[in-house]
Structures are given as structure tokens and as C-alpha cells.
Amino acid sequence: MDVILPDQLPGFLAEKDRAQDATVRPAPGSSGLARFSQQLRALSSLNTQLVCMDAQAPAYEEMVRGISRVLSCDVCALFLHVTQSDHLALEAMVGMEMNGWMRVIGLNEFQRPAVQAFQEEYLVNMPDVDKAAGAEPLLQGFRSLLALPIIGRNGPIGAFEFGRIEPNAFSAEDVDMAGMLVDQMAYQLENYRLVRQLSNSRDAVIHGMARLAESRGGDIGGHLDRMCAYSKLLGNRLIGMPGYLGEVTATWMGTLARAAALHDIGKVGIPDRILLKPGMLDEDEFDVMRTHARLGSDILHDLTITHGSFPMLEMGMEVALSHHERWDGTGYPNGLSGTQIPLSARIVAIADVYDALTSRRVYKDAWSQDDTLSQLAGLAGLHFDPDLVSVFLRNPDELETIRRQYPD
Numbered sequence: 001m002d003v004i005l006p007d008q009l010p011g012f013l014a015e016k017d018r019a020q021d022a023t024v025r026p027a028p029g030s031s032g033l034a035r036f037s038q039q040l041r042a043l044s045s046l047n048t049q050l051v052c053m054d055a056q057a058p059a060y061e062e063m064v065r066g067i068s069r070v071l072s073c074d075v076c077a078l079f080l081h082v083t084q085s086d087h088l089a090l091e092a093m094v095g096m097e098m099n100g101w102m103r104v105i106g107l108n109e110f111q112r113p114a115v116q117a118f119q120e121e122y123l124v125n126m127p128d129v130d131k132a133a134g135a136e137p138l139l140q141g142f143r144s145l146l147a148l149p150i151i152g153r154n155g156p157i158g159a160f161e162f163g164r165i166e167p168n169a170f171s172a173e174d175v176d177m178a179g180m181l182v183d184q185m186a187y188q189l190e191n192y193r194l195v196r197q198l199s200n201s202r203d204a205v206i207h208g209m210a211r212l213a214e215s216r217g218g219d220i221g222g223h224l225d226r227m228c229a230y231s232k233l234l235g236n237r238l239i240g241m242p243g244y245l246g247e248v249t250a251t252w253m254g255t256l257a258r259a260a261a262l263h264d265i266g267k268v269g270i271p272d273r274i275l276l277k278p279g280m281l282d283e284d285e286f287d288v289m290r291t292h293a294r295l296g297s298d299i300l301h302d303l304t305i306t307h308g309s310f311p312m313l314e315m316g317m318e319v320a321l322s323h324h325e326r327w328d329g330t331g332y333p334n335g336l337s338g339t340q341i342p343l344s345a346r347i348v349a350i351a352d353v354y355d356a357l358t359s360r361r362v363y364k365d366a367w368s369q370d371d372t373l374s375q376l377a378g379l380a381g382l383h384f385d386p387d388l389v390s391v392f393l394r395n396p397d398e399l400e401t402i403r404r405q406y407p408d
Contacts, residue, residue, distance in 0.1 A: 060092035063188075067181050068094045071174060073162045075142055079105070079114045080150075080158035080189070088114060088158065095163070111136040113147035114159040121149050121156055125175065128167040144169035148182040152190040160185070206303075206312065210261040222406030223355060224261045229402045230351035231260040234392050243387070247343065255311045260348050262316035263323045266296025294333050296320030318342040323349045326383045338385075346385045350376065350392050353383070358403060369396060 060078055068076035075095030079088040087104045109115050111134055117124045124147040126132050142163030150158040160182050164170065170178075210224060235253045238244040267275060270292050274285045281289060297320045300313050322336060322345035329337030354376060360366040367375070373393055380389035 061094065063185065064092040065094045067160070067185065068162075070181060071162060071178055074165050075161075075163040077114075077161045078158065079118070079161070081107075081118065081156065088118060091158075109136075113145055114161050117147035117149045118156050118159045121151065123148050123175070123179065125170065127170070130167070141165070143167035146170055146175065146178055148178060150182060150186045150189060152186060152193065157186070157189060157193065206262065206316070210265050222408055223359065225406040226355050226402055227263065227348070227351050228257050228260045229406065230354060230392075230399065231347050232257040233398060233402065234347050234350065234388065237391050237394065238388075241391075244343075255315050256344055256347065258312050259315035259319050259344065260351065262296065262300065262312075263319045263348050263352060264292060264296065265299060265316070265320055266292035266294070268299070269295045290324070290332050293321055293324050315344050318344050319348045321345070323352060325349070327385055328382050331383075341385075346388055350384050350388055353379075354392070354399070359408060369400065 064076050064078050073095065075093065077093040078091045080091050081087075082089050082104075086107045088107065090103045090105075105112050105115055107115055107119060110119065113124045113126060113135070124145075126135065126145040126147075129135060129143050129145055143166055144164040146160075146162040148160050148162075149156045150160065160178075162170070162178055232253060235248060235256050238248040239250065239253065241248075270289060274281065274288050277285065297317045300317045300320060304313050304317075319342075321333070322341050325331035325334065325336040325341045325345060327338060327341070327346075329335050331341075354372060357367040357372040357375060358369065373396060376384065376389055377393060380386040
């Protein structure tokens with residue numbers, strides 16, 4: 001597709017400082033004062049949503065829905081720039097189903113209003129799309145379109161598009177309100193971006209510590225990745241199941257998928273003569289090896305004292321301390337039984353044993369899938385939570401897929 005430059009699109013009204021060319025769109029059946037009152041209520045509701053929104057996992061659709069209510073649009077879409085890429089991604093859209101829509105648009109597609117707004121860093125006002133020769137808006141079927149850039153601290157980070165079905169539907173007041181809303185969103189989205197960057201950096205450092213612990217034991221393959229994937233698979237199957245409602249959520253699962261990697265972080269404190277011993281450990285050596293559970297929890301606890309607590313560390317402490325506890329109470333270090341054992345640790349325990357059995361080590365060959373599943377089923381109610389084992393053993397092909405995806 002040929003690139004169409006902005007000055008070749010006569011239907012685009014690129015506006016940096018004015019919005020006088022738009023015509024007023026009256027609110028049907030209501031006075032200007034009533035409409036203003038409705039906008040204030042919608043704006044207040046939006047602000048409340050933003051304050052309460054989880055910065056780790058912002059609900060973009062709810063954000064877009066709130067903006068759409070304030071501006072009273074037929075459709076509203078949010079595009080964000082994918083870091084170190086040459087495209088915008090459609091993150092959320094209200095007013096139309098996202099299924100089947102183009103999710104990514106290139107930054108060289110100037111015929112797209114969102115791209116032009118992002119690249120040129122100014123508002124694009126299309127009073128009548130049908131008269132905008134050469135324009136190819138993503139939101140087909142809407143005669144009036146506004147596209148505004150979202151400007152962060154270091155430049156544009158995305159764009160909003162607003163659409164109404166009829167032409168000439170955005171008044172000067174609408175354009176001003178859209179600009180105010182997008183400015184507010186820019187501040188919030190920039191905060192989300194910074195929080196995610198900080199969180200990703202922090203997680204990367206902690207995950208690196210976990211990999212260091214694994215490498216000391218000679219396991220430098222895909223063990224940690226498989227552990228996280230198996231735990232995530234099992235946890236995702238619990239979402240919506242009776243007995244797990246309110247505890248197992250998408251956010252909780254996102255934390256577990258990362259915290260599972262910390263299960264053996266305490267091995268950094270186990271002497272090489274024990275950790276690297278190729279044969280069976282004697283009872284004294286095994287007593288030392290058992291200390292890795294409490295040691296791992298203590299390491300993570302010390303991090304919370306120094307750097308503050310957050311969900312991954314809190315769940316990591318649970319997993320590190322309790323993933324060797326057993327359902328029947330014969331595990332270590334605290335002899336917990338049944339549901340005294342944190343759910344996160346009960347999940348990771350199953351994933352850990354499954355991966356240990358199906359993986360080759362210097363002291364053993366890998367077990368077959370059938371033998372491994374039979375062993376897990378036999379340990380249900382003894383070593384493992386029987387309900388979790390039943391869920392884990394569903395569709396073994398998915399477990400095989402993970403093993404192939406993360407080989408040693």
C-alpha cells in the first residue's frame with residue numbers, strides 16, 4: 001500500500017490550536033445544562049475508576065468505556081505504541097466488537113487517523129469521513145471522527161479515536177472535552193507504563209536470582225519456565241470453579257505464574273557437596289537440603305524489609321516455604337496438612353514433581369508420561385491435594401505441549 005502523506009489528505013483538518021470548524025451537536029431531548037450535568041457525573045465516575053484501577057493490570061476497556069460515556073460517543077478506541085516497534089496496537093474499543101478488527105496498524109500508514117495523530121502529535125478532526133479523500137479510518141461506518149495523540153513524558157505513547165455515526169457531529173465543546181480527557185488519560189497511562197517498567201525490572205532481577213539458584217544445582221534448562229507454565233495451566237483451570245471463587249482470579253494467576261519460579265531460590269545457601277552430590281543423600285545431608293525451603297522464604301522476606309512488599313514476593317515466600325509440605329501432614333518444614341498449606345504452594349508442588357519425574361537428571365532417566373500421571377494419581381490425598389491432582393491430570397496433551405515448548 002502506498003503511503004499517503006498528511007498534505008495529500010484534504011479531508012483531514014489537522015488542528016494544533018483551534019477547533020472552530022466543527023459544528024455543535026445538540027443532545028437530543030436535553031438542555032445544554034442537563035448535558036453538562038450528565039458529563040460531570042460521568043467524569044466523576046471515570047475519575048473514581050482511575051483512582052481504584054490496578055496499575056499492574058490496568059483495565060483499558062473500562063477506561064475507554066468511561067471516556068466514551070463522558071463524551072457521549074458512538075465508538076471509542078484506544079491505541080498504544082508497542083515499545084521498540086513500528087506499530088500501534090488496538091488495546092480496547094467500546095461501541096463495536098473488537099473480534100475481527102485489525103489489532104495492529106503500522107506507523108507508516110498515514111491514511112489512518114490514529115497514526116497521523118500519533119506521528120504528528122496533534123488532533124485530527126474529520127467532520128465527514130466520506131469527504132476525506134484517501135483516508136482509511138479503522139472505525140468504518142462512522143462519518144465523524146476525532147483522533148488525538150496521547151503524549152507522555154518522552155513523546156507520544158498512543159492515540160484515541162472517537163467516532164459518531166452522523167457527519168459534523170463533534171462541536172467545539174466536544175473537541176475541548178476530548179482534549180481534556182485525553183490529557184488526563186495521558187497522565188494515567190504514563191503512570192501505568194512507569195509502574196510496569198519498574199515491576200518488570202524488579203521481576204527480572206528476582207527471576208535472575210531464581211535462575212542462579214537452579215544453575216548451582218546443574219539445572220540450567222527449561223525447568224523454571226516449565227514450572228511457571230504448569231502452575232499457570234493448573235491455576236487457570238481453577239478460575240470460576242466452586243471452592244476457588246474470589247481467590248483464584250486472573251490477577252492472582254499472573255502473580256503465581258511468576259512466583260512459581262522462586263520455589264527453590266533457597267538452594268543458593270546449600271553447600272555444593274550436598275547440592276551437587278550425584279548419588280542419594282544420607283539423612284544428615286537431607287536435613288541440610290530441607291533447610292532450602294525456610295532459607296528461600298527468609299531471603300524473600302529480607303527483600304521485603306529492604307525494598308518493600310509486593311504480591312510476587314509475598315506469594316514467592318509462600319511457595320518457597322511450603323512447596324514441600326504434604327497433604328497428609330508428613331512434609332516439611334512445618335508439617336502443615338490439607339488446606340493449611342497455601343493454595344499457591346499446593347499448585348507448585350504438583351508442577352514441581354511432575355517436572356522432576358518427566359525430566360532427565362544425572363541420577364535418573366525421564367519417566368514416561370503415563371508412568372508420571374499414574375504416580376501423581378497415586379499420591380493424591382497423600383502428597384498432593386486430591387482435587388488439584390484431578391484438575392491437573394485433565395488433558396495431558398497440554399502438559400506435553402509445555403514440555404516441548406521449554407526443553408532442557
